[in-house]
Each structure stands twice: as structure tokens, then as C-alpha cells.
Amino acid sequence: MPAPVSSPSEFAFELALCARLEQTTDWLPARQLGASVASPGSRIIDVCAVVPGPEFDERARITDSEIPATAIESDVGAGSAVFWRDGFDCHPARARRATDRAVEVGFFESERRRSREYVRRAARYPHDWFSRLVGIENKPDLGSPGDLLRQLRLDVSLAVFxxxxxxxxxYVTGAHLNRIPGEVGVWRFDPDTGDREVVREPQPLSPGSTGVEPTEYHSLHTDVALVSPAEKRTARLRLAERAYGKGWRAYDLPACAHARADADGRPACAHFDRVVDPGSECGADCSAFEAADPPELDRDGLRESRTGWVADPAGAVRRQSGLDRYF
Ligand code: SF4
Incomplete structure (x- = not known):
């Protein structure tokens, strides 16, 4: 389960930053994604921004959803169809899940031969669709840093981004900068105006080398796991795919008469006149709550108009529905 952001203002800060990045860069921001490898789920990055690469349009043509990394890395090719289980070198349950999902999103085509399912790729996977993954940790108030330094040290030593x-x-002081690992870039961001000042540029990490992931913290020592370049490659593929499928507007709007979606698609409250966190602020506990249907929000339309992401692309999906007529 993703860790909840720590406060409503942190939520509003995060959404304001995602909205701004979407407007001012060609990046695709996504929120709250798993960014650890040896101990999955133990590190959730606030924002993972995917920077498009030269094959981005090819990826966008396949599907608007996440393609499972297990399917991408499988031996299922574009030539002859293979019995689904023969295409994977992993637990059959995981292979089954990846197959079902890959068929559903149109990355695999499936056919039945004597009651066995055979699959082939519907499209080549364009590995160069992203050029960089940028991990962004939000800490609006450096006065209550919580686990911040530990998280940033993990991100730097694991280097999956x-x-x-x-x-x-x-305001970022010299003392703050000295404490924050030197590789980590620092932005000062104003969620009300959208102004973003680069206080310090990030140093490039080495996602192609072995990473070191702290897995357990004891008073006198820390247990670590070595994460191979191959494991990191898979983790990056999974992160990029999750980010592409999920985006940053994966929240429900409040079922309240005062709820609105603002121009960026953020959940806003007309009563309190600000962006609200529906998960922690809205509902019967709110003094001004009035039950109603949640307002409409065209997440796909907004995302498509502001990024290179394509909703419901024709490519492999159309071929798939064409095939359906014959099987
Ligand atoms: S529940 Fe409260 S905070 Fe949420 S939209 Fe309604 S009035 Fe606003």
C-alpha cells in the first residue's frame, strides 16, 4: 500500500508541483510509486517524473495503461505464438497475471489451440521511450523533516532514478544543504504561484551500476542488500510503466456539494476556498460536508491535452479487436 502523504498541505503541495511540471516541461509526473527493489514497498517516492525519449510516440501508440514489466521481459515474441507458460521464466501465477494483463492492454495477442492459450506480442516494445526517471521527494516544511534524510540517502545509494x-x-539554508546528500538537487517551490527556483542542480546517479539498498535500520548498524544492474533495469521499467499508466490524478473527488475540480483537475473545496485532500479532509467529519455526487473530472482529457500521453490509442488495441472477429 502506498504510504499516505503526511498532511493535507503536503498533498496540496504535491498536486501543485505535478500540475506545474505538466505545464512547464514535457515530463510525465506520477505520484506515490514504489521505488525500492530488495524490500518492495518500503520506499514510496512522492513523484516519479518520466522524461520522454526518442521512442516515446511508439510507446504511446501501444496502450494508455501500464504494460507489465514481466510481460515486456518475457520470451514471448512477435513471431510464432507460444504456449503462454513457455514464454516465462518465473512463477506460473506471476506469468498468468502478466499474460492476462498484457492481453487486456493489447500488448499480447492471444489465440486458443486445442483449449490451450497461445500468445505473441502485438507490438515491439520501444525500450527508448523514456530517457530519464526523476525522483522528487516533497517536504514543504523542512522544519519537520521526518524520515527525509534517510529516504534521500536510500535513493542516492540505490540509484534507481x-x-x-x-x-x-x-527557505533553504546552507545548513540544510550541508545535511542533504550532495547528489540531491533542491528546488524551492511556491504552490500558490507555481514559481520554482532551482537552489541546487541534482548530480546524475548511476542507474546502470550495482545499487546498495538499506533494508533494516538498527541502532548501531544498517542491513543492506546489493541490487544488481539487471534488477535495477527491471525496477526502472516497472516504475516508468506504472508512472505512464497512473499519472498523478489517481484520487477520487469528494462526494460533497462544495467539491470542485479546478482547472488542473485538483480537488478543490468552494467552502474553504482551497485544494483539499479528499482522503483525509472530506466526509462526515468535516463541519461543512453536504453529501452529493462528486463533481465530474475528465482526467484523461486533461492529461492528454497537457502531456504526450495518448488516451485509448488505436495501434495494437485496434488490431486486437480486429482479431476478435476471427477467433
Ligand atoms: S467535505 Fe468539507 S472540505 Fe471536503 S469538499 Fe466538502 S466542505 Fe469542502
Whole structure:
């Protein structure tokens, strides 16, 4: 389960930053994604921004959803169809899940031969669709840093991202900069105006080398796991795919008469006149709550108009529905 952001203002800060990045860069921001490898789920990055690469359009043509990394890395090719289980070198349950999902999103085509399912790739996977993964940790108030330094140290030593940035609303002092690992870039971001000042540029990390992931912290020592370049390659593929499928508007709007979606698609409250966190602020516990249907939000339309992401692309999916007519 993704860790909840720590406070409503942190949520509003995060959404404001994602909205701004979408407007001012060609990056695709996504929120709250798993960024550890040896101990999955123990590190959730606030924002993972995917920087498009030369094959981005090819990837966008396949599907608007996440393609499972297990399917991408399988031996299922584009030539002759293979019995689904023969295409994978992993647990059959995992292979089954990946097959079902890959068929569903149109990355695999499936056919039945004597009650056995055979699959082939519907499309070549364009590995160069992203050029960089940028991990952004938000800490609006550096006065309550919580686990911040430990998280940033993990991000730097594991290096699953190409670069890591700390984004804050606080004034950043020299003492702060000295404490934050030198590889981590620092932005000062104002969620009200959208102004973003680069206080320090990030240093490039080495996603192609072995990473070191702290897995357990004891009073006198820390247990670590070595993460091979191959494991990191898979983790990066999974992160990029999850980010592409998920984006940053994966929240429900409040079922309240005062709820609105603002121009960026953020959940706003007309009563309190600000962006709200529906998960922690809205509902019967709110003094002004009035039950109603949640407002409409065209997540796909907004995302498509502001990024290179393509909703419901024709490519492999159309071929798939064409095939359906014959099987
Ligand atoms: S529940 Fe409260 S905070 Fe949420 S939209 Fe309604 S009035 Fe606003």
C-alpha cells in the first residue's frame, strides 16, 4: 500500500508541483510509486517524473495503461505464438497475471489451440521511450523533516532514478544543504504561484551500476542488500510503466456539494476556498460536508491535452479487436 502523504498541505503541495511540471516541461509526473527493489514497498517516492525519449510516440501508440514489466521481459515474441507458460521464466501465477494483463492492454495477442492459450506480442516494445526517471521527494516544511534524510540517502545509494530532487516551500539554508546528500538537487517551490527556483542542480546517479539498498535500520548498524544492474533495469521499467499508466490524478473527488475540480483537475473545496485532500479532509467529519455526487473530472482529457500521453490509442488495441472477429 502506498504510504499516505503526511498532511493535507503536503498533498496540496504535491498536486501543485505535478500540475506545474505538466505545464512547464514535457515530463510525465506520477505520484506515490514504489521505488525500492530488495524490500518492495518500503520506499514510496512522492513523484516519479518520466522524461520522454526518442521512442516515446511508439510507446504511446501501444496502450494508455501500464504494460507489465514481466510481460515486456518475457520470451514471448512477435513471431510464432507460444504456449503462454513457455514464454516465462518465473512463477506460473506471476506469468498468468502478466499474460492476462498484457492481453487486456493489447500488448499480447492471444489465440486458443486445442483449449490451450497461445500468445505473441502485438507490438515491439520501444525500450527508448523514456530517457530519464526523476525522483522528487516533497517536504514543504523542512522544519519537520521526518524520515527525509534517510529516504534521500536510500535513493542516492540505490540509484534507481537518474536524478533525485528535494522540493520544498521552506527557505533553504546552507545548513540544510550541508545535511542533504550532495547528489540531491533542491528546488524551492511556491504552490500558490507555481514559481520554482532551482537552489541546487541534482548530480546524475548511476542507474546502470550495482545499487546498495538499506533494508533494516538498527541502532548501531544498517542491513543492506546489493541490487544488481539487471534488477535495477527491471525496477526502472516497472516504475516508468506504472508512472505512464497512473499519472498523478489517481484520487477520487469528494462526494460533497462544495467539491470542485479546478482547472488542473485538483480537488478543490468552494467552502474553504482551497485544494483539499479528499482522503483525509472530506466526509462526515468535516463541519461543512453536504453529501452529493462528486463533481465530474475528465482526467484523461486533461492529461492528454497537457502531456504526450495518448488516451485509448488505436495501434495494437485496434488490431486486437480486429482479431476478435476471427477467433
Ligand atoms: S467535505 Fe468539507 S472540505 Fe471536503 S469538499 Fe466538502 S466542505 Fe469542502
Amino acid at each position: 537518474d536524478e533525485v530532487i528535494l522540493s520544498t516551500e521552506s
